[in-house]
Every structure is written in structure tokens, then in C-alpha cells.
Amino acid sequence: MTVIPWTPSETAPGEHQILQLHFLGQEHATLSGEVMKLRRRFCEILVILATNPCGVTSSKLGMELYGEWSESQNQALEIHRLSKLVPIQSRPYRVTLRLKADFLDVQNLLMQGRLAEAVDLYQGELLPFSDAPAVSDYREYLHESVRSAVLGSQDLDLVWKFATRFPEDLEIWEHLQKVIPVQDLRLGMVRAKIKVLTRRLQVS
Structure with missing residues (x-):
């Protein structure tokens, strides 16, 4: 187009x-x-x-x-x-x-x-x-x-903003897990979100 x-x-x-x-x-x-x-x-x-x-x-x-x-x-x-x-x-x-x-x-x-x-x-x-x-x-x-x-971005804040705006996009959350530092307290939230989305896809 x-x-x-x-x-x-x-x-x-x-x-x-x-x-x-x-x-x-x-x-x-x-x-x-x-x-x-x-x-x-x-x-x-x-x-x-x-x-x-x-x-x-x-x-x-x-x-x-x-x-x-x-x-x-x-x-x-x-x-x-x-x-x-x-x-x-x-x-x-x-x-x-x-x-x-x-x-x-x-x-x-x-x-x-x-x-x-x-x-x-x-x-x-x-x-x-x-x-x-x-x-x-x-x-x-x-x-x-x-x-x-x-x-394609490594900007944590940018990826986080997009992920929370489109919370059902598993690939975005998986990318967020790659760029977020291990010491970041939000990492647990990211992993939990990935687990929920993965399980949902398996059920469907």
C-alpha cells in the first residue's frame, strides 16, 4: 500500500x-x-x-x-x-x-x-x-x-510503554523480558504476563 x-x-x-x-x-x-x-x-x-x-x-x-x-x-x-x-x-x-x-x-x-x-x-x-x-x-x-x-528497539522505557498499551501481544512481552535488567522489580510482572499469555494461547 x-x-x-x-x-x-x-x-x-x-x-x-x-x-x-x-x-x-x-x-x-x-x-x-x-x-x-x-x-x-x-x-x-x-x-x-x-x-x-x-x-x-x-x-x-x-x-x-x-x-x-x-x-x-x-x-x-x-x-x-x-x-x-x-x-x-x-x-x-x-x-x-x-x-x-x-x-x-x-x-x-x-x-x-x-x-x-x-x-x-x-x-x-x-x-x-x-x-x-x-x-x-x-x-x-x-x-x-x-x-x-x-x-527492534533496546530502549526499555519505550518497549515497556508499548507493551502496557497493547497488553495481549506476547511477542512484545517476550522482547521486553530480553531488554529489562535482572535487578528491575518489574521483571517478575513481565514473566507472569508471559506465562498467562502463553497458557491462554495453548488453551485456544
Whole structure:
């Protein structure tokens, strides 16, 4: 999957406004500092538009939103409703104001090698209850990107932070056991967690 970081145009309409998306483990957005109430479908559309800053065609948006069973009528209605809250141009569909998103920020921090900052910002998976194909794909891509970087890190605090944020990931806890000093009192907790997760996997 190719993801293009958002680079706002200097002449983009509505550039004085900023749409800020906080979709990692939550569904929260603000427009120029004002909290917006967005339905999940609106959030999903905004993820697709945010990860395609050059725009998406109607057919591509439908596939990324609904998958094989694209519903063009429902899609057009959703876009129409969302456009009353957020300026969206058509042909192709794209957001016409400045857009910032925590999920794009995490990606960019990883690309810059700033793992500690990326982990700090990565508070949870992207729209965890969404089943839109594009959101599911990006959620998996971003999570595995952060997770793989953490598994390659020897930074105890960083690995600990990720492990406690995603407590069901056995491989992360096993990596934590490797980097934590023997004299660290938390080692017993780590071993206990590994034992519980291993037993659970054996039962399932």
C-alpha cells in the first residue's frame, strides 16, 4: 500500500482553517479548535481522504469505503452530508482545507526515525471498530510499522510503554523480558504476563 504524506498547498482554499483528526484509539476531530461530532462513516471517509491528499475518484472511494459491495448512492449521500461540515471538492474528492492527523504524524515520525515520539503519539489502533477496507488496511500497516520498530528497539522505557498499551501481544512481552535488567522489580510482572499469555494461547 502506497501512502503519501499530507503536504498542504499554499493556495488551497480554506487554508486558514485546520481540520485536526485524532483517530488513534478514539474518534475525535476539531475544526479550527472547535470540537466536531462525526459519525463513524464520516471518520472513515476522512481517513481515506487524508491518506490520499491528491484526491480519490468516486469509484475508488466506494471500494475503499465499502469494498466489493460498493454502494454509490449511499456513498454520494454520505459525502454530501460530510461536505456540510468539512469543505470537500469533487472530481476527485479531496479535503480543501489544511488537514492534520495523528495517524499521519505517527507515520511521518517513523519515516524520520523518531521512534520514541511515534510511540508516545500512538495511543491506540486507528478507528479500532471500523471495518471499512481502506481503514482496516491502514490500521494494520501502521500498527505493524510501529510494532516492528519497537521489536527492534533496546530502549526499555519505550518497549515497556508499548507493551502496557497493547497488553495481549506476547511477542512484545517476550522482547521486553530480553531488554529489562535482572535487578528491575518489574521483571517478575513481565514473566507472569508471559506465562498467562502463553497458557491462554495453548488453551485456544
